[in-house]
Amino acid sequence: MRKKWKVLLVFFIIGAVGLCFNGPVLAETVKVGGIMDTTGATSDVGKDYAFGMVEAFKYINENGGINGNKVKYTWFDYGYRIPEAITRYKFLKRMGVVAIMGWGTGDTEALSPTVNQDKLPYVSASYSAHLTDPAKSKYNFFFSSDYSTNARACLTAWFDKKWPQHPDYGKRKPRFACCYMSASPYCNAPIKAIRDHATMLGFEVGADQDVSLFALDAKSQINALKEFKPDVVWHGNTTMSVSATMRDAYSLGLGADWIINNWGFDENLPRLAGPAAEGAIGATPCAFFGQKQPDGNYYKNMDKVVEYAAKYNPGIPPEKRLNRTVQAWADALIFWEAANRADKAGSLDGETIKTKGFETMRNFEIGLGSSPVSYTATDHRPTTGCLVQEYRNGAFNELSRVDLKARWPEKWANEWQGW
Structure with missing residues (x-):
């Protein structure tokens, strides 16, 4: 009798194992990490980006995940402190993430050698040009035109569109200066x-002014600028300190135009700067939250951004959301595309995500008002130019689309990458 039961048990086990192998295959979970700033020096723009990233991964999972595999997105606030970012990175690596959605320039650049060694794709909200040369930063990616491209594009747009309207045009060189936190x-x-x-275009270049990211008062810097009398000033900080500086410039009668890097140019700028924001020009790598095309229709995928913001963060009114949400979606969508391509090529390891994912993209359309993105094994600059918008009469409107590669092809190809 015992022998009979042993035989039956063996057949039962074999049958169960057979069911496991012949039955439906369970989808795997793909782990992705996030390092965000929701409490530190750039939290004025970082919180909205963090919200947007969570919402974007909700959308990705509800629309098939990575070829049927759900994404488990785990993120941490690091307070804009580089040592904390390194600690969080190490933890996420031990968790077994296949990629990390990162944030700041200091921490992203500090981690870049480690990311290279670990072969771990790092999609950042830092658009530093230093990260676009694969000879040095092999696993760093982002969707936007880099900061240097933004800066060149904004200055070019001002030079083309605004300087010819100045009463001194043709009589002297335009004067240019910068405000930003030098550290x-x-x-x-x-x-x-x-x-x-600026030198290439023939500007007279004045001394830089050091303005903290935490600045609420910049009168001394504005008074120093008044001695130079700039026609246009570049501001490279985030929205809070940009607004404070512009308010002081307005009250002290500086009289200069402002061109602003993308993290200082958003829906909060006119709210915080008031009338000082009129005429401000900024780099906008994607459309503003809920912004529509001239024909009145949403940009591709913008309806999803608005829908998921309302669905998963209904307590935040739509008018309080920023284009930072849209930027987060754009970075999430390029990762999604790269991961899908890599998975179809046979693996979701970091090297395959890089080589068979990101570096196979040619003019990939994200939508959201952004430029199509391309990456190669020798150039991780996603785009060749930048949309420059102007805030005037209560709205953000396109001023110019500057294509640096088309305008200065030799410099683009041979000189400008990586700085």
């Missing part, structure tokens, strides 16, 4: 590029 890797990342571009 911040993010803020100073494009300064070499924009000063070089």
